[in-house]
Amino acid sequence: MTARIGVDIGGTKIAVTRFDAQMNVAHEARRDTPGDYESIVAAVARLVHEAGDGTVGLGAPGSNGPRDGLWRNANIVACNGRPFFQDLERAIGRPIRMENDANCVALCEAREGAGKGASVVAFFTIGTGLGGGLVIGGKVMRGANGEAAEFGHTGLPWMDEKDWPPVDCFCGKRGCAEMYVSGTGLVKDYARSTGHLLKGPEIVARARAGEAEAGAAIARMQDRFARICANLVNVIDPDVIVMGGGMSALPELVEQLPPLIRRYSFSGTAEVVVKRAAFGEASGMRGAALLWAPA
Ligand SMILES: [Zn+2]
Incomplete structure (x- = not known):
């Protein structure tokens, strides 16, 4: 040993x-x-x-x-x-x-944390940016090009007028998921709808205090995240989706997410298990x- x-x-x-x-x-x-x-x-x-x-x-x-x-x-x-x-x-x-x-982090959560015992574990880390990992059968899925589970730089699915025009990403593309679901994304979205550049925690605090614009920005982020997760369900249908990172403290991005993901899944009936990371x-x-x- x-x-x-x-x-x-x-x-x-x-x-x-x-x-x-x-x-x-x-x-x-x-x-x-x-x-x-x-x-x-x-x-x-x-x-x-x-x-x-x-x-x-x-x-x-x-x-x-x-x-x-x-x-x-x-x-x-x-x-x-x-x-x-x-x-x-x-x-x-x-x-x-x-x-x-x-x-x-995904491997730790899959082996010992919120994904323990599950065969396919998708992990999101939602902080300043949006990262991820995919663990299948206890092994990290790295991919043929080392680019598996780069969830943050997949395109935001099923865009509508509220998402348009797509936001420029630092990776050189437009409309990447990270530009919508992350601290950076929340700041950009709030600034786009109100003209005010506030930090993420301030926007969350304003939403909790009842400010309609801040609440709407968080609701848009939640809806976009549900679409990103439903897209993932339509590709690999994980047994568990584990949320980590600072912004996973928001119930909108964990506890409240499964019914929204279900709505966007192909069948409209997917029962998706979403859990908060067990380790910090x-x-x-x-x-x-x-x-x-x-x-
Ligand atoms: Zn990108």
């Missing part, structure tokens, strides 16, 4: 946890993420060495290009275009397994460590 080390490489912090064979926390450490690439690689290696022996799993924003082995799409831009996986493995001096950070911040490290656990 070996220990498992899980590493969560984030834009501001790098966090490492060493778990024992029963996945109890045996060691924890964290530090600020350095600004340049070489220092990031060195910092991760040092934290892993300090954690001790065990298998090493890592989660980071972005993904490994399946053909060129270069890291891409990370908001830690210093890592993009670099052989991040190979450089980390060399610096750590042990075989590593590494996944997109949202995929690690630690799920990235747990999921990374679980990359070495047999499915």
Whole structure:
């Protein structure tokens, strides 16, 4: 029975946890993420060495290009275009397994959290942006191009006048789901309908205080999210949809969602199970460590 080390490489912090064979926390450490690439690689290696022996799993924003082995799409831009996986493995001096950070959270929730026991688990992380992961039979579904479960950059389905014109996305396309269902999306939508640029929590607070415009913006976000989920049901029909990230605190995006998803599903009768994530911040490290656990 070996220990498992899980590493969560984030834009501001790098966090490492060493778990024992029963996945109890045996060691924890964290530090600020350095600004340049070489220092990031060195910092991760040092934290892993300090954690001790065990298998090493890592989660980071972005993904490994399946053909060129270069890291891409990370908001830690210093890592993009670099052989991040190979450089980390060399610096750590042990075989590593590494996944997109949202995929690690999805794996943790599927194995040990809200999706435990289900065979197909779809996970959304709703924060500033909209990320996701898909776990099938206990394994992360990465896809032939490493692009599976990029839910945030699927198009908003069944657009109508209220959604038009489509919002420009940073990825270069228009009408991506993330531009509607996320903190950023809520801010943009409220600004578009009222002319006022407020932060997400302020819009939520105004809705709770009874402001009609804020309530309508949240209702539009909810309806759009139901369409995105129904589209997913029409493709893979998950056993459970798990919602994580800061905005999953809103009941509109969890408890109140299934009847709306049902309405948009092809049959109009789909019974969709939607649950809030069971783990918080630690799920990235747990999921990374679980990359070495047999499915
Ligand atoms: Zn996009």
